[in-house]
Amino acid sequence: MKTTTVLALVGTALAIGLLVFAGAGRSLAKGGYAPSSTESSAYYDRGMKMEEPMAAAPAPQPIMDSALAGPSGGLGLIGSGKGGGGYGTGIGSLREKSDEGKMGKRMVMKKEAMKKPAPADGKDQEEAEAFGGEGGMGAAPAATRAWFPETFLFRPLVVTGADGLAKVEVKVPDRLTTWHVLALAHSREGAQAGTTADFLGTLPAYVDPVVPPFLIAGDEVRLPVQIVNTTNVALSSKLELTAIGGTLSSPGSAVKVPAEGNDVQYVTLKVPRPGITALKATLGTTDAVEREIAVKPAGKLVTLTTGGTLAAPRSLELEGPNAPLEGSEKVRLLVFPGALSLVKSELSASPGRGGVAEDAYTLLLSGRAAGLLTSLGATPDMPTIRDIGVLAGQRAIRHARSPDVPTAALLAESALAHGDNPVMARLGERLAAQVARAQRPDGTCQGQTGWSLQRLLVTTAECVRAVRASQGSSAAKARANGVTIKAGAAFQRNLARVEDGYTAAAILASGAADGALADALKKKVLAALEPRPDGSKVLRVESGVVRADGVAPSSMEATATAVLALGATATESADLGTALLGGYSPYYGWGDGRANLLALRAVVELFKSPVPANVRIVLERDGREVVAGALDASKLQEVLSLEALAEGSAGMHTWALKSEPAVPGLGFSLTLQAHVPWSDEAPSPGLELRVAVPEGLEVGKAAEVKLTVAAPANLATVVKLALPAGVQADRPPLDALVSQGRITRFETEDGALKLYLPGQGPGATFEAVVRVIPTLAGTLHADATTLMPDGKPQLARAFKPAVWKVK
Amino acid sequence: MKKWLVLGVLLLVGVIILATKVCLPAVFRYGLWVDRCPDGELRQTVVANGTFQRGGASPLYVSAYAHYTTGDSDSQTQVPMNEFSPEVQLVGLGVDQKLQPKRPFEKTGDSMWGELEIPRVNDGDYVLRVKVHSNLGESSVDLPLPLYAPARVHLITDRPLYEPGNTVRFRALALKAIDLSPLDGRPGTFRVFDPNGEVLLEEKASAGEWGVVEGNFPLDSEAQSGDWRVTWSSGSASESRSFTVKPFTLPRFRIEASAKKPFYRRRERPVLKGEVRYASGAPVAKAKVELNWQVGGDWPPPTSWVDGSALPKLATTDASGSFTVELPAVPEDLQKQATLTAMLAAVDDSGDRVEGAASILLSEDAIKVEAVPELEGGLVEGFNNRLYLRATTADGRVLDGASLHVKRLWEPSDKGVTEPSDEDGVAALQLDPGPPVNVVIPAQPFRPPPRAKPVTRTGLEDLISDEGEPTLGDRLAFDRLEARVAECTRYVGNDSQVTLGVRIATSGKVAGIAAPSTKLGACVSKVVQSVATPAGKDRLLTASYTFDDSDLPALSAQPEGVPDVPESLMAALNEALIDVRDCLPPTVSSGTLPRMIAWSYAPGAKEVGVSWIAATDAMRGFPEAPMRCIEQRLGKISLPKRAGADDLEGPDSAAIGYARLTVEAPEKYESVRPQATTLVGYEFLVTAKLGNEVLGTTKLLMTPGTIPNLRVRATPQIVNPGEPIQVDVLRGPDFQGDLPTAAWLSRAGFDRIEAKLDEKTRRAQFVAPADAEGWASIEVSGAHTFIFVRPKAQLAVKVTPDKERYAPGQTAVLELATTIGSKGGPAAVGLFGVDNSLAQLVALPGPGELNGLRPSVSASTAFPGLDAQALTMGRVRGKNAAAATLLKVSSLPPAAELEAPVTASAQTWFDPLEGLTDHFYAVLNELHRQTREWETTAPETEKMTPQKMAALWAKAVETTAAGPDKTAGRDAWGRPLRLHRLPADLLALTEPRQVVVVGTRLPEDTENWNTFVRREKP
Incomplete structure (x- = not known):
């Protein structure tokens, strides 16, 4: 087992490097849809081929998924040249989806290997010359084509010499197509000109699997594999087909393609699990191509996460999600050595999370990342951090169009963390002003009839923190002073009624309490600390205690608040920090965005030193080892990520976890996850949709999908009809619906058709027939179809997707 | 003393x-x-404004104001300072330079005025710092001074279409507006807007060398689909570019097709040839190609073309990926031109599908001519008109070297005029058309509108069933009857609706039927009687039908008889004529049938004797088949029965006569039948010849025009710098008065040049200025013409890959060559390379991207492809073509400014509340602290009275002032913070109830705090 683990680690390391170079194109959606064991081993293969000619190290069960080593993707952010990937959409989402994403996967091929054997006739000779003696039908293994960008050349400025000449070298991508170059020139004298040029990227003979842009887990699709021979000699070869992340009905067969002819072979691909499926087709030594298909999850993701520290062996009773979909059960163990690893992990993972608070957190993190990383001794990768900020900014602006005060308070501090970004600075100032206006004359903030005083005080503390974040002008400073003093008086007046540690901590952490008030609050915080069996401490959250949004704070959030309230130097803070480390999950951080906002600040304050080297970690289920790994000396700033399939985890099981030696400051997060079948969401009054998918669907034959929509009168709605892979909407009937005024417009995109419906009359329903054309046979699933009032996505209702059977 | x-x-x-x-x-x-004397210290503010220009005279106005109070801390009074002296500095981007006014500042009203000269610093955002020295001390105000040369910006993204998660890359190019030379180092800002118009990125990005700046924007993986926008703005110059974000898949192959011949004429059979190829260039064999046709143009295509029944719908590619479809012959009635467009969809072996389009041009004539008359509106009779005529093939190809012969069509003896055409196919003719005539515009061929559906079943219910729904079997059985029910349409009279009651027995057969007692009802009843429904329960069905007889012509009889026409005969004839309506074709014209009825009646006969004889004044060319159908149906005419009796309604005496039969065509066809119209003007026959070979003939229509009083003609109109230009002034017949003495040559941004007009020859001469380039106008007393001065050195760029094809992974070497004039020269090139398959989803930018940067004249198009822009870009080669193009120019482009004036203003503000608030909160904080201390230490019986609170306030002020900030206990006027001077909202924060936390420390008897403060002035 040790050997296996070492091999797996080596593979992981190489794969991480590969993924960093690849831009982590295989980004995982939230929840990380991991490939299977065989997938992983294949990735290692590629990684090793790329790096150095060493033997492949297929990782046996338990697996360590290279892509899922993603939290170390934070490495990409500090410019160390390692890491990549990332959880959720993570860093992967920052990379060009196709332009650069797969560049790194191109296997380096020596020229000798690419050389074509002696041509059979003159034409072949010409072809060989046309291709520069490379890439033709040769005896050496063909390079795998896997880099398929849409843009292959972007050179904003090339200056020609005094003779007007210049040369530009550019790598020809793997897609066999005509590449189009536009050149726009201008001279010092004020003249302009333009021209275009085309060239072909092609092969004399090639294989081309026709793959859809996506599949849904559980799809079984019959994929055509085209073999094209443009030479004047017949081609006899072996077509080999392999799939990573799916199973094929056939491994391929011998094919004969006549001269200047083509042939289509069919293979059925089953994709049981979400993630990335790579279909590789190899045509003898002539050509090899790998096409990736994003496999979206079917069903709803259910996760169960727990955490702690590895100060001592841990034994946990966990009840895995019931009725899991096949192949969707996984266990993921993450071990976090120190604050730096967490910052990097969070930079990688937070962009993939969704929600107002989460986005606020990502925005805050990206605004402060440079300073945090620098203070922790790392070199921040500014372009990447800037990109995270841009992405988080897009979401924050969406949330902040007309925010309520709690949202404004959440986003203000985050936006103001980007002081040099004028868009964010304006947004932050606007939000801070809005929050300040919400302070009442008695010093409290917001509040509604029926709120508990505890919630009011916590909310007031949050307002103070948001307003104090804005200090960009003298007016803002005065505003912050005023809000702080008024709030301080309110806290003082209600000190006697502050009964729980969380509220006391929130007030203290806001900065609006000092002197005797602060001392009194500290006492309340300390009184509410609870030791845990592992020696760590958490802040107890009393029943009925809520945070500003009315939700009970998690133990981790309360604990983080306590750290910020007491300060990093307080005696108790070390124990609180231990709990925080243990409570971290790379998927969710410490909970939701509000919790993360506080917890990362607390952790960074507390843990700045690395943990000891060579710590071995073992995870067992019901006494059997599931996965193991080690924190080696070179990776002490990384999150150790271990993942394994965990079929049979449904129901109650005993999980054991230990580190050798035990390290008190070493946190872990253990997650069980599975997708479960999902049903229609709870009815949203007033929105009804029926989608009648016809039977007897056939490839290439138009079929009619009947839509019936009922909504309140005069309410414009949007139907997003989810279509399975390979199903195209036929435009002419949709144009006719527009010209008839029955729909205002429509938009088509891969996997979806959006219909914009005008408001209907009272009691009237909208009925329309949409013509679709399936292009792939199989049993295909679709996403959920949604119906929403136009411009109000928050009121969208999702409907259980149908299964399409296409012959 | x-x-x-x-x-x-x-x-x-x-x-x-x-x-x-x-x-x-x-x-x-x-x-x-x-x-009133100020209380506390006075404060000074400064206001400055002006209009500034680098290198130009820039006036600056400066005012200073004194602010003081005589009462509360938040009150103020403002008065202008009478004496002060300004001092000005230009600051920013490494510049810190004191500016001296040309003359000392002068007093004007409450302000001082001076004229500055702004130095020629680099583009950028500067600050004009104006300092004022007065008895109140020194104050300064900064005027933001964005100094940017007027610029033109070009912005492009690496491609026009992205998916969420992609990165958008963009490149901006900043050029000087005056000469389009690059603006190196020009500061600017990129902004990215989402489909809602929200700014998602605002990033400063200055142009580097050659005025080029790049940026990028990573799209969120959940980025909203729609049209996004990126802008780069710098000073007042800004450019915007849209791009689309949505998930998409690049097509694997493409379908392309074109007509075998450039155009097809009457009676020719068009052939469409196409091919389907993979993106790799390999052919797609055995691809199924679907074709959907549309016809564009004024000519109405045959109905069978419109419904697609006559046009090919499917094709299959052969081994080379090619397909060919042949269309039916172009109808004889084709007029002018029409375009047949095929929407193509190809499906390959794998089931993948792509779409494309192709068009076929149909043309009445082999050539096409377009004319540009020199005179406004057209040709003028009795005048030597100059007419520019361009002849091309029907599909628009230039007839280079052809000669054009133009003759009057209405005058057979006209010999016409012949002129050669230039490189662009344009000939210049001089002709006098004579008085205008009425030209007949032939009617378009008639295409009957689609036939109406003759019958619609509007209801079918089962009265016995609970839900009223008939069974599917019954519905199907009645569906099958509809074609036969439609035959009853000819019986539609006043009533076009029929409702039947049909009882169906368990066997499925009709057991009983009830129908209206009209001929229509009887006909429908007869058809329904035969319905074969499935066996089942007893059913009572109601079936309703609505008929539409608008496609059926009406037939009427005009009988004449001796001794007369019996009424009963008339009724019998009308009844019989209803039965023959469907013999007539729907497109029949109105008129009299070629044969009429000769009838005879004998008393007591049941039928009228009928024979057929030729009719006079009948329609010509009426088809024989319908006539025979009518004769057959009207072979016997039975007389109706007398009402209430068994005998017939026949007359009592014999009678003989004839009856003409008249057809009335359906109104809906008659109303849309096109008619020929006329036009007052001229119709010429234009013949294009190449040597002795006739390339084609066509007709040219012209309208009458008018002659202006004065015209100017320049020769040549396209010149090189330094070349002479001859100007001729041409008078119209209505010109009166003295001839002008001078002609003026104008260029945008330059002074006008004058040339004397020779009185006798009415001619003047200019020399194109050596530094001239582009457009100029020559004007003589309100009349003007335009000339174009060729640029000295035009730029061309060429990109050549070292090979035509590459294997994936190879390195392509792109060789760039830029030539200035005829020699290679340095230039900046931006390269953007994309997968060409994108062009199937979205239009890609072309080589003419930068054309829009050059200011263009206002002009309309002379001939297709020949306009002012084409002239500017050097694409107009022929002399006549250039002259015609210049005729369409209406005004010069606006002059680009070398330097744009900037209006700037700024002032400093003094808000007593600002300083007051800052200090107030510091004191309030201290007040709270002291109150907490008092609450803790004071005897339990001691209550917080207003006097006590005022004392604590005074102590808090004192404590705060003793801290590091000595001014902290003072208001904005430098006075100690006194409660009675506080504005109401701040005073409210000091009220004992707001400050005291423990409520029992407050007296039960509460004195109003405001009243106390007002009274005691603590």
Whole structure:
């Protein structure tokens, strides 16, 4: 087992490097849809081929998924040249989806290997010359084509010499197509000109699997594999087909393609699990191509996460999600050595999370990342951090169009963390002003009839923190002073009624309490600390205690608040920090965005030193080892990520976890996850949709999908009809619906058709027939179809997707 | 002495009186004439504004104001300062330079005015710092001064279409507006807007060398689909570019098709040839190609083309990926031109599908001519008209070297005129058309509208069933009857609706039927009687039908008889004629049938004797088949029965006669039948010849025009710098008065050049200025013409890959060559390379991207492809074509400014609340602290009275002022913070109830805090 683990680690390391170079194109959606064991081993293969000619190290069960080593993707952010990937959409989402994403996967091929054997006739000779003696039908293994960008050349400025000449070298991508170059020139004298040029990227003979842009887990699709021979000699070869992340009905067969002819072979691909499926087709030594298909999850993701520290062996009773979909059960163990690893992990993972608070957190993190990383001794990768900020900014602006005060308070501090970004600075100032206006004359903030005083005080503390974040002008400073003093008086007046540690901590952490008030609050915080069996401490959250949004704070959030309230130097803070480390999950951080906002600040304050080297970690289920790994000396700033399939985890099981030696400051997060079948969401009054998918669907034959929509009168709605892979909407009937005024417009995109419906009359329903054309046979699933009032996505209702059977 | 004493007393009295009206200390100390003396210190603000231009005279106005209070801390009064001296500095981007006014600042009203000269610093955002020195001290204000040369910006993204998660890359190019030379180092800002118009990125990005700046924007993986926008703006120059974000898949192959011939004429059979190829260039064999046709143009295509029944719908590619479809012959009635467009969809072996389009041009004539008359509106009779005529093939190809012969069509003896055409196919003709004539515009061929559906079943219900729904079997059985029910349409009279009651027995057969007692009802009843429904329960069905007879012509009889026409015969004839309506074709014209009925009647006969004889004044060319159908149906005419009796309604005596039969065509066809129209003007026959070979003929229509009083003609109109230009002034017949003496040559941004007009020859001569380039106008007394001066050195760029094809992974070497004039020269090139398959989803930018940067004249198009822009880009080669193009120019482009003036203003603000609030909160904080201490330490019986709170406030002020910030206990006027001077909202924060936390520390009897403060002024 040790050997296996070492091999797996080596593979992981190489794969991480590969993924960093690849831009982590295989980004995982939230929840990380991991490939299977065989997938992983294949990735290692590629990684090793790329790096150095060493033997492949297929990782046996338990697996360590290279892509899922993603939290170390934070490495990409500090410019160390390692890491990549990332959880959720993570860093992967920052990379060009196709332009650069797969560049790194191109296997380096020596020229000798690419050389074509002696041509059979003159034409072949010409072809060989046309291709520069490379890439033709040769005896050496063909390079795998896997880099398929849409843009292959972007050179904003090339200056020609005094003779007007210049040369530009550019790598020809793997897609066999005509590449189009536009050149726009201008001279010092004020003249302009333009021209275009085309060239072909092609092969004399090639294989081309026709793959859809996506599949849904559980799809079984019959994929055509085209073999094209443009030479004047017949081609006899072996077509080999392999799939990573799916199973094929056939491994391929011998094919004969006549001269200047083509042939289509069919293979059925089953994709049981979400993630990335790579279909590789190899045509003898002539050509090899790998096409990736994003496999979206079917069903709803259910996760169960727990955490702690590895100060001592841990034994946990966990009840895995019931009725899991096949192949969707996984266990993921993450071990976090120190604050730096967490910052990097969070930079990688937070962009993939969704929600107002989460986005606020990502925005805050990206605004402060440079300073945090620098203070922790790392070199921040500014372009990447800037990109995270841009992405988080897009979401924050969406949330902040007309925010309520709690949202404004959440986003203000985050936006103001980007002081040099004028868009964010304006947004932050606007939000801070809005929050300040919400302070009442008695010093409290917001509040509604029926709120508990505890919630009011916590909310007031949050307002103070948001307003104090804005200090960009003298007016803002005065505003912050005023809000702080008024709030301080309110806290003082209600000190006697502050009964729980969380509220006391929130007030203290806001900065609006000092002197005797602060001392009194500290006492309340300390009184509410609870030791845990592992020696760590958490802040107890009393029943009925809520945070500003009315939700009970998690133990981790309360604990983080306590750290910020007491300060990093307080005696108790070390124990609180231990709990925080243990409570971290790379998927969710410490909970939701509000919790993360506080917890990362607390952790960074507390843990700045690395943990000891060579710590071995073992995870067992019901006494059997599931996965193991080690924190080696070179990776002490990384999150150790271990993942394994965990079929049979449904129901109650005993999980054991230990580190050798035990390290008190070493946190872990253990997650069980599975997708479960999902049903229609709870009815949203007033929105009804029926989608009648016809039977007897056939490839290439138009079929009619009947839509019936009922909504309140005069309410414009949007139907997003989810279509399975390979199903195209036929435009002419949709144009006719527009010209008839029955729909205002429509938009088509891969996997979806959006219909914009005008408001209907009272009691009237909208009925329309949409013509679709399936292009792939199989049993295909679709996403959920949604119906929403136009411009109000928050009121969208999702409907259980149908299964399409296409012959 | 006494006198001095009196004088002193008077002076003292005067000073006392003055002192009651004016604050003398303010006068003596600050030079301010104010009626009440300020309390506390005075504050000064500055206002400055002006219009500034680098290298030009820039006026600056400066004012200074004194602010003071005589009461509360938040109140203020403002008065202008009478005496102050300004000082100006230009600051920013490494510049810190004191600017001296050309003359000392002068007083104007409350302001000082001076004229500055702004140095020629680099583009950028500067600050004009204006300092004011006065008795109140020194104050300064910064005027933002964006100094940017007027610029033109070009912006492009790496491609026009992205998916969420992609990165958008963009490149901006900043050029000087005046000469389009690159603006190196030009500061600017990129902004990215989402489909809602929200700014998602605002990033400063200055142009680098050659005026080029790049940026990028990573799209969120959940980025909203729609049209996004990126802008780069710098100073007042800005450019925007849209791009689309949505998930998409690049097509694997493409379908392309084109007509075998450029165009097809009447009776020719068009052939469409196409091919389907993979993106790799390999052919797609056995691909199924679907074709959907549309016809564009004025000519109405045959109905069978519109419904697609006559046009091919499917094709299959052969081994080379090619397909060919042949269309039916172009109808004889084709007029002018029409375009057949095929929407193509190809499906390959794998089931993948792509779409494309192709078009076929149909043309009546082999050539096409377009004309540009020199005179407004067209041709003028009795005048030597100049007409530019361009002849091309029907599909628009230039007939280079052809000669054009033009003759009047209405005058057979006209020999016409012949002129050669230039490189662009344009000939210049001089002709006098004579008086205008009525030209007949032939009617378009008639295409009957689609036939109406003759019958619609509007209801079918089962009255016995609970839900009223008939069974699917019954519905199907009635569906099958509809074609036969439609035959009853000819019986539609006043009533077009029929409802039947049909009882169906368990066997499925009709057991009973009830129908209206009309001929229509009887017909429908007869058809329904035969319905074969499935066996089942007893059913009582109601079936309703609505008929539409608008496609059926009506037939009427005009009988004549001897001794007369019996009424019963008339009724019998009309009844019989209803039965023959469907013999007539729907497109029949109105008129009399070629044969008429010869009838005879004998008393007591049941039928009228009928034979057929030829009719006079009948329609010609009426088809024989319908006539025979009518004759067959009307072979016997039965007389109706007498009402209430068994005998017939026949007359009592014999009669004989004839009856003409008249057809009335359906109104809906008659109303849309096109008719020929006329036009007052001229119709010419134009013949294009190449040597002796006739390339084609066509007709040219022209309208009458008018002659202006004065015209200007320049020769040549396209010139090189330094070349002479001859200007001729041409008078119209209505010109009166003195001839002008000068002609003027104007260029945008330059002074006009004058040339004397020779009185006798009415001719002037210019020389194109050596530095001229582009457009210029020549004007003589309101009449003008335009010339174009060729650029000295035009730029061309060429990109050549070292090979035509590459294997994936190879390195392509792109060789760039830029030529300036005829020689290679340095230039900046931006390269953007994309997968060409994108062009199937979205239009890609082309080589003419930068054309829009050059200012263009206002002009309309002379001939297709020949316009002012084409002239600017050097694409107009022919002399005549250039002259015609220049005729369409209406005005010069606006002159680009070398330097744009910037209007700037700024002022400093003094808000007493700002300083007050800052200090107030510091004191309030201290007040809270002291109150907490008092709550803790004071005897339990001691209550917080207003007096106590006022004392604590005073102590808090004192404590705060003793801290590091000595001004912290003072208001904005430098006075100690006193409660009675506080504005109401701040005072409210000091109320004991707000400050005291423990409520029992407050007295039960509460004195109003505001009243106390007002009274006690603590």
